[in-house]
Amino acid sequence: xxxxxxxxxxxxxxxxxxxxxxxxxxxxxxxxxxxxxxxxxxxxxxxxxxxxxxxxxxxxxxxxxxxxxxxxxxxxxxxxxxxxxxxxxxxxxxxxxxxxxxxxxxxxxxxxxxxxxxxxxxxxxxxxxxxxxxxxxxxxxxxxxxxxxxxxxxxxxxxxxxxxxxxxxxxxxxxxxxxxxxxxxxxxxxxxxxxxxxxxxxxxxxxxxxxxxxxxxxxxxxxxxxxxxxxxxxxxxxxxxxxxxxxxxxxxxxxxxxxxxxxxxxxxxxxxxxxxxxxxxxxxxxxxxxxxxxxxxxxxxxxxxxxxxxxxxxxxxxxxxxxxxxxxxxxxxxxxxxxxxxxxxxxxxxxxxxxxxxxxxxxxxxxxxxxxxxxxxxxxxxxxxxxxxxxxxxxxxxxxxxxxxxxxxxxxxxxxxxxxxxxxxxxxxxxxxxxxxxxxxxxxxxxxxxxxxxxxxxxxxxxxxxxxxxxxxxxxxxxxxxxxxxxxxxxxxxxxxxxxxxxxxxxxxxxxxxxxxxxxxxxxxxxxxxxxxxxxxxxxxxxxxxxxxxxxxxxxxx
Amino acid sequence: xxxxxxxxxxxxxxxxxxxxxxxxxxxxxxxxxxxxxxxxxxxxxxxxxxxxxxxxxxxxxxxxxxxxxxxxxxxxxxxxxxxxxxxxxxxxxxxxxxxxxxxxxxxxxxxxxxxxxxxxxxxxxxxxxxxxxxxxxxxxxxxxxxxxxxxxxxxxxxxxxxxxxxxxxxxxxxxxxxxxxxxxxxxxxxxxxxxxxxxxxxxxxxxxxxxxxxxxxxxxxxxxxxxxxxxxxxxxxxxxxxxxxxxxxxxxxxxxxxxxxxxxxxxxxxxxxxxxxxxxxxxxxxxxxxxxxxxxxxxxxxxxxxxxxxxxxxxxxxxxxxxxxxxxxxxxxxxxxxxxxxxxxxxxxxxxxxxx
Numbered sequence: 001x002x003x004x005x006x007x008x009x010x011x012x013x014x015x016x017x018x019x020x021x022x023x024x025x026x027x028x029x030x031x032x033x034x035x036x037x038x039x040x041x042x043x044x045x046x047x048x049x050x051x052x053x054x055x056x057x058x059x060x061x062x063x064x065x066x067x068x069x070x071x072x073x074x075x076x077x078x079x080x081x082x083x084x085x086x087x088x089x090x091x092x093x094x095x096x097x098x099x100x101x102x103x104x105x106x107x108x109x110x111x112x113x114x115x116x117x118x119x120x121x122x123x124x125x126x127x128x129x130x131x132x133x134x135x136x137x138x139x140x141x142x143x144x145x146x147x148x149x150x151x152x153x154x155x156x157x158x159x160x161x162x163x164x165x166x167x168x169x170x171x172x173x174x175x176x177x178x179x180x181x182x183x184x185x186x187x188x189x190x191x192x193x194x195x196x197x198x199x200x201x202x203x204x205x206x207x208x209x210x211x212x213x214x215x216x217x218x219x220x221x222x223x224x225x226x227x228x229x230x231x232x233x234x235x236x237x238x239x240x241x242x243x244x245x246x247x248x249x250x251x252x253x254x255x256x257x258x259x260x261x262x263x264x265x266x267x268x269x270x271x272x273x274x275x276x277x278x279x280x281x282x283x284x285x286x287x288x289x290x291x292x293x294x295x296x297x298x299x300x301x302x303x304x305x306x307x308x309x310x311x312x313x314x315x316x317x318x319x320x321x322x323x324x325x326x327x328x329x330x331x332x333x334x335x336x337x338x339x340x341x342x343x344x345x346x347x348x349x350x351x352x353x354x355x356x357x358x359x360x361x362x363x364x365x366x367x368x369x370x371x372x373x374x375x376x377x378x379x380x381x382x383x384x385x386x387x388x389x390x391x392x393x394x395x396x397x398x399x400x401x402x403x404x405x406x407x408x409x410x411x412x413x414x415x416x417x418x419x420x421x422x423x424x425x426x427x428x429x430x431x432x433x434x435x436x437x438x439x440x441x442x443x444x445x446x447x448x449x450x451x452x453x454x455x456x457x458x459x460x461x462x463x464x465x466x467x468x469x470x471x472x473x474x475x476x477x478x479x480x481x482x483x484x485x486x487x488x489x490x491x492x493x494x495x496x497x498x499x500x501x502x503x504x505x506x507x508x509x510x511x512x513x514x515x516x517x518x519x520x521x522x523x524x525x526x527x528x529x530x531x532x533x534x535x536x537x538x539x540x541x542x543x544x545x546x547x548x549x550x551x552x553x554x555x556x557x558x
Numbered sequence: 559x560x561x562x563x564x565x566x567x568x569x570x571x572x573x574x575x576x577x578x579x580x581x582x583x584x585x586x587x588x589x590x591x592x593x594x595x596x597x598x599x600x601x602x603x604x605x606x607x608x609x610x611x612x613x614x615x616x617x618x619x620x621x622x623x624x625x626x627x628x629x630x631x632x633x634x635x636x637x638x639x640x641x642x643x644x645x646x647x648x649x650x651x652x653x654x655x656x657x658x659x660x661x662x663x664x665x666x667x668x669x670x671x672x673x674x675x676x677x678x679x680x681x682x683x684x685x686x687x688x689x690x691x692x693x694x695x696x697x698x699x700x701x702x703x704x705x706x707x708x709x710x711x712x713x714x715x716x717x718x719x720x721x722x723x724x725x726x727x728x729x730x731x732x733x734x735x736x737x738x739x740x741x742x743x744x745x746x747x748x749x750x751x752x753x754x755x756x757x758x759x760x761x762x763x764x765x766x767x768x769x770x771x772x773x774x775x776x777x778x779x780x781x782x783x784x785x786x787x788x789x790x791x792x793x794x795x796x797x798x799x800x801x802x803x804x805x806x807x808x809x810x811x812x813x814x815x816x817x818x819x820x821x822x823x824x825x826x827x828x829x830x831x832x833x834x835x836x837x838x839x840x841x842x843x844x845x846x847x848x849x850x851x852x853x854x855x856x857x858x859x860x861x862x863x864x865x866x867x868x869x870x871x872x873x874x875x876x877x878x879x880x881x882x883x884x885x886x887x888x889x890x891x892x893x894x895x896x897x898x899x900x901x902x903x904x905x906x907x908x909x910x911x912x913x914x
Contacts, residue, residue: 155748293658324691335683354655384683466794469797472600
């Protein structure tokens with residue numbers, strides 16, 4: 001990384017066009033790669049905001065009867081933290097990577113509907129802005145101008161006008177409605193792109209797993225965001241047009257909202273985690289120097305997970321007093337989903353078995369992902385056993401469990417993806433030393449926070465409480481959880497510093513820094529406009545392997 | 559490169575130990591922290607049950623923990639083995655490892671074995687669901703209606719004609735002659751959840767819906783719990799305690815609670831304040847014309863050890879503070895600040911303190 005290279009790079013940008021022109025280009029772009037980057041930047045911004053909200057909660061809970069923030073502020077923080085992290089961090093970042101990578105990996109020049117793509121992104125951004133505008137324009141359970149405080153799943157009838165006067169709940173509703181339409185647009189776009197834009201020779205059975213898994217994810221988006229949008233519209237009808245869907249004061253059903261929400265909510269977990277599986281399925285083979293073990297089974301297991309995930313929603317509702325038969329049914333479906341999930345973990349292990357494992361940063365994060373996702377799955381089985389869940393649901397155990405999924409699983413896979421594809425996206429490598437520091441700090445902070453957090457849960461500490469009584473045996477665990485949260489915060493700062501530093505001064509990556517096998521590594525870094533000068537033709541799942549090993553191509557075995 | 563990565567193994571081993579500590583710690587912490595006198599139960603651990611539903615759940619949870627623990631061990635050992643055995647082999651010779659694409663036999667093995675495990679787990683779970691949810695109510699059962707309010711608990715004993723709040727009294731249940739308590743769960747406003755970890759799992763209180771749960775505590779003492787479903791601003795201080803009484807104590811408590819409020823002529827001034835201010839809109843005092851239902855019944859206020867749904871000890875100072883400035887104890891509660899004159903406050907406090 002010589003300084004004159006830097007200089008030419010900067011010079012190019014500054015001489016070619018003014019910053020206003022650059023801004024205009026990015027704001028009006030319909031290019032899948034730029035939209036991908038915009039999604040990712042939006043998500044990073046909200047990741048920092050959501051992280052600050054988490055930190056405020058952790059400071060408040062550091063010791064019993066703390067008065068760092070009022071209950072009203074605390075309730076807003078957990079509502080905003082959950083909503084932000086799910087809808088404006090993980091979903092956009094996954095859409096961002098899908099947008100960027102899917103056309104490149106299937107040998108296409110763009111998505112099927114570039115303008116729909118841009119529209120979807122700006123809807124998501126608008127949703128995020130609306131949500132945060134509530135800090136200025138809304139008012140909540142307790143009065144004057146502030147953010148929603150009804151929890152991220154916004155159970156009825158807390159959202160009815162009797163209990164949520166003012167507009168904070170409306171901002172929440174409309175933010176999710178608007179960004180939901182954006183998600184549906186992206187879902188349609190991904191399905192159309194993957195089904196109709198593949199390059200010659202790329203049959204469905206030769207598609208990279210990342211494309212397959214995003215196809216399944218997009219299908220889930222269409223099926224599960226729609227009931228959420230419907231429920232949001234019903235809630236608006238209740239609040240403004242005198243409807244009584246969920247308004248229990250007038251005979252509406254609070255349980256109906258729970259069903260609507262979790263029919264969305266559980267597939268949503270898989271909308272978030274399937275792209276994480278996709279990253280692991282691309283990265284683990286490359287750093288094990290072997291093809292993915294059991295490709296058809298991996299595809300089948302993903303489809304099975306998606307299918308079964310549509311029938312498990314009421315395991316979020318074991319405590320609402322369903323009949324013993326309903327409870328048993330949802331226990332069965334919930335436990336069945338462990339089978340295809342287990343198959344995936346075993347196949348990743350099978351991929352590593354007999355390989356030559358290279359411990360580059362993306363692989364370190366993938367190993368963390370495997371290990372933590374295993375534990376998250378096992379605590380999930382515990383909660384799948386309904387009677388055990390009667391104790392665990394609504395406690396800090398469940399908070400620890402889903403953070404294990406989202407942070408320990410999804411976020412670790414996501415960091416792996418950042419370190420793996422950053423060179424392709426920016427043309428520069430991320431710094432290895434800072435990467436290792438990021439990995440180990442985050443690993444230590446993560447385990448300190450979320451391993452420990454299981455314990456107050458089994459000791460009877462409910463979630464969503466702004467303070468707790470001393471002497472219940474919860475104090476020390478909460479203190480450790482808070483310290484771990486700060487270590488994670490430092491790790492995230494190291495990561496952001498690495499992104500900025502490496503973007504400006506990282507060594508040049510070249511086309512194919514990892515000696516990988518999928519099509520995105522055949523073009524320059526960053527890829528040229530419209531990706532491929534001539535559309536490639538593929539003969540196997542690993543076209544670059546065939547190119548590098550003409551004596552022993554994959555196409556001979558598939 | 560090779561040396562560099564060897565340093566990671568101690569850390570990985572450390573991580574493994576960390577997880578065993580976690581799994582063991584969940585159990586140990588639960589039992590160790592609870593090493594207080596049995597009648598206190600300060601730590602409401604789910605692994606220290608004193609009632610049949612919680613006991614059944616503990617059995618099931620040990621079973622599930624053992625199975626998931628074994629799965630964890632197997633996969634974790636495999637993962638560690640793979641990482642150590644196949645780590646960082648040099649690619650200097652330019653040779654890639656053998657390219658293996660999959661194996662049908664192995665795939666079948668790791669599909670069928672988990673299916674068998676799932677069947678076992680499901681059957682064990684379904685049995686406990688049935689045992690708890692479909693338990694028969696014996697004729698000797700005590701019946702209670704629990705109504706969740708923002709942010710307190712109303713307890714009504716329809717057969718005994720008792721209404722109280724926040725502190726549930728139930729008789730101890732001798733397994734030979736069970737006297738379980740069956741609770742009918744209702745909500746007056748938003749969703750709540752009844753959770754006393756040592757007695758039973760959670761059951762939600764949902765408006766327009768009648769839920770049920772039951773407990774048969776086998777040891778006397780105080781058991782702590784609290785609302786476990788976010789219900790609004792003061793969800794955190796919607797605390798709950800269950801007093802498990804010996805049969806004699808329970809009979810005496812019932813006898814005392816059945817009486818109308820004691821009317822002491824000395825406290826007529828305080829009663830007048832109560833009945834001519836906003837107090838009467840929300841609170842009831844048995845045998846007077848105070849019949850409000852939005853707030854806790856105060857007929858036997860002084861028989862309770864806490865006020866504000868467990869947020870404060872029931873002391874004269876706290877009671878006065880609660881009347882004048884509820885936000886000082888429980889910000890966001892629905893009790894209004896009464897802003898009484900000192901004279902009126904003194905009189906009112908004396909009146910309330912006489913409600914035994």
